[in-house]
Amino acid sequence: MRTSSAAVELARREFFPDFSVNAGYNSLWDDHDKRALVGVAINLPIQLERRRAALSETRAELRRAEARLEQEKAKTLLQLSEAYDGLAETRHVIDLYGSSILPAARESLASARAGYESTANDFLTLIATEKALYDAELTYQQALAVYHQRLARLEYAAGTPLAQLETTP
Numbered sequence: 001m002r003t004s005s006a007a008v009e010l011a012r013r014e015f016f017p018d019f020s021v022n023a024g025y026n027s028l029w030d031d032h033d034k035r036a037l038v039g040v041a042i043n044l045p046i047q048l049e050r051r052r053a054a055l056s057e058t059r060a061e062l063r064r065a066e067a068r069l070e071q072e073k074a075k076t077l078l079q080l081s082e083a084y085d086g087l088a089e090t091r092h093v094i095d096l097y098g099s100s101i102l103p104a105a106r107e108s109l110a111s112a113r114a115g116y117e118s119t120a121n122d123f124l125t126l127i128a129t130e131k132a133l134y135d136a137e138l139t140y141q142q143a144l145a146v147y148h149q150r151l152a153r154l155e156y157a158a159g160t161p162l163a164q165l166e167t168t169p
Contacts, residue, residue, distance in 0.1 A: 004058070004061050004062040004064075004065040004066075005062060007058040007061065007062070008055070008058045008059055008062050010058075011051070011054050011055040011057075011058040011059075012055060014045060014051045014054065014055070015045055015048070015051055015055075016045070017042055017043060017044050017045060018041075018042070018043035019040070019041070019042055019043075020040070020041045020043075021038075021039070021040055021041075022037070022038070022039040022040070022041065023036075023037065023038050023039075024036075024037040025037065076157060079153075079157035080154070080157045080158060083150060083153045083154035083156075083157050084154055086150045086153070087147065087150040087151055087154055090143055090146050090147040090150055091147060093143045094140065094143045094144060094147060097136065097139065097140040097143060098140065101136050101140075102133075102136055102137065102140060105129075105132055105133040105136040105137075106133060108129050108132065108133070109126075109129045109130055109132075109133045111129075112125055112126045112128075112129035112130075113126060
């Protein structure tokens with residue numbers, strides 16, 4: 001964006017005349033008085049329409065660069081928002097499994113084991129209850145993996161590590 005701003009400033013300066021002073025020494029002249037050279041040059045901007053068109057073009061480029069910057073900002077904010085929402089959702093699932101579903105599945109397995117030992121339950125009930133516990137633990141571990149993936153996505157969108165969120169729930 002700085003280059004576009006500089007290009008606009010340069011195009012604006014094209015409307016002003018250019019002055020230059022030259023000095024030199026030419027040893028090929030026979031006369032010593034003519035060997036030293038001093039000159040002044042003035043460049044007058046007479047093609048104003050071309051200069052106006054160039055200025056308009058550079059201003060348009062500047063507006064385009066500003067629009068691209070705003071678009072990238074909006075895209076980054078959207079990525080941050082989506083990543084944060086996904087992380088919060090996964091955190092909720094992990095908390096739910098850790099606080100209620102896994103303890104309930106463990107209690108259910110303990111109850112089914114006690115029922116099997118007292119012959120109140122059959123072996124299939126014990127196996128089904130144990131399978132339900134393993135499924136719940138698998139889902140919990142998968143949610144942990146998704147949590148870390150989403151945390152990585154959030155860090156990527158933020159452009160920096162998020163140390164305060166790195167602790168596993």
